[in-house]
Amino acid sequence: QVQLVESGGGVVQPGGSLRLSCAASGFSFRLYGMDWVRQAPGKGLEWVAVISYDGTTTDYADSVKGRFTISTDTSNNTVYLQMNSLRAEDTAVYYCAKDRRGSSSFRNNRYYYYGMDVWGQGTTVTVSS
Amino acid sequence: DIQMTQSPSTLSASVGDRVTITCRASQSISSWLAWYQQKPGKAPKLLIYRASSLESGVPSRFSGSGSGTEFTLTISSLQPDDFATYYCHFGTFGQGTKVEIK
Numbered sequence: 348q349v350q351l352v353e354s355g356g357g358v359v360q361p362g363g364s365l366r367l368s369c370a371a372s373g374f375s376f377r378l379y380g381m382d383w384v385r386q387a388p389g390k391g392l393e394w395v396a397v398i399s400y401d402g403t404t405t406d407y408a409d410s411v412k413g414r415f416t417i418s419t420d421t422s423n424n425t426v427y428l429q430m431n432s433l434r435a436e437d438t439a440v441y442y443c444a445k446d447r448r449g450s451s452s453f454r455n456n457r458y459y460y461y462g463m464d465v466w467g468q469g470t471t472v473t474v475s476s
Numbered sequence: 477d478i479q480m481t482q483s484p485s486t487l488s489a490s491v492g493d494r495v496t497i498t499c500r501a502s503q504s505i506s507s508w509l510a511w512y513q514q515k516p517g518k519a520p521k522l523l524i525y526r527a528s529s530l531e532s533g534v535p536s537r538f539s540g541s542g543s544g545t546e547f548t549l550t551i552s553s554l555q556p557d558d559f560a561t562y563y564c565h566f567g568t569f570g571q572g573t574k575v576e577i578k
Contacts, residue, residue, distance in 0.1 A: 384520075391561075392512070392520060392569040408568075409477060442519055453478070453567030460566060462510035462525030469519060 349373035349465050351443050356470030359433055363474070367428040369443030369467055376424040377401075380446035382463055383417060383428045385439035385472075395441070396428065399450035406453060411437075433474045440469040478502050482563070482570030488578040495551040497573045499564035504544045511540055511549045512563045514572075520563065524549065551575075 355367040369381070383395040396407045396417040405417050416429040426443055444463035452459040479502040489495050499509065507527040512520040522531045524540035527547055537552040551558055559577055564570040 391572040392514070392563055392565075394565065394567065394569060444520075447522075447525060458505055458508045458566075460508040460510065460525075462522045462531070462565075463512075463520075464522045464525075464531060466519035466521070 349445075351445065351465055351467035353441065353443050353467040353470040356441065356472045358473045358475060360476050361434060361474055363433050364429070364431045365433065365472060367430065367441055367443075367470060367472070369426045369428075371424045371426070371445070374445070374465070376419075377421045378449060380448065380450040381417075381419060381426040382444045382446060382451070383426075384442045384444055384463070384466075385437075386442070386469075387436070387439040390439075393439070397446070397451050397453075398426065401449075404450055404452075406451075430472070433472075435474050438472060438474050440471050442469045443467045478505060478567050480564055480566060480568050480570040482573055484573060485571060486574045486576060488576045489554050490578045491554055491556060493554045493578075495554050495558075495575060497549045497562055497564075499542075499547040499549070499570050501545045501547075501566060505566050507543045508566055509540075509542070509547050510565045511538075512565060513558075513560045514563065515560045523562075 352370045382397045398417045414432045445465040447461035447464045481500045509527045511524040514520040528540045561572045561574045
């Protein structure tokens, strides 16, 4: 069945780094865009990043731009989120999600978004000294 | 960045009620809006995409409408399984609307 499984969460000190992984199965991974979305304890959802089906286009929330990097490895159907210079406010459950189409675009009036139809169970990141 | 504003933040309703949640975008996004349902401790679930298209498997009591900057999610007859938090999304998520039992 269609499934996303995140891993790599844990406790890290402020200023540290962590890499999250999301293993996809049950669908043609190379045809769809992939996103990361996070949720701080007791708070709402925050979209973090998106990568297009072919890996050529990425976009980030302003809160993580320059610190986080999204990437994919189509040889093992995995999407990654490299998180550097972590801050306390990055503490959250991180979800990966599959786009319904090959990409999403939220900027520059070139809008394109069909929603995220498959989600993982989430992995928890805690940034604390 | 485009900001998404949802209202109300909390809604108390009874089983069988018609419920409407509003989402406003800070500038026109045509129909590029999605709605999600989230229950405590669970991942979000896509309900509506392209403002009014019902995701496969989602009950027909859910509907979406709107375009440009004003959007609504309507639950025609609230069921016990519908008590949850709902989010609109385009780039940024709305703040969420918690639907509680009255």
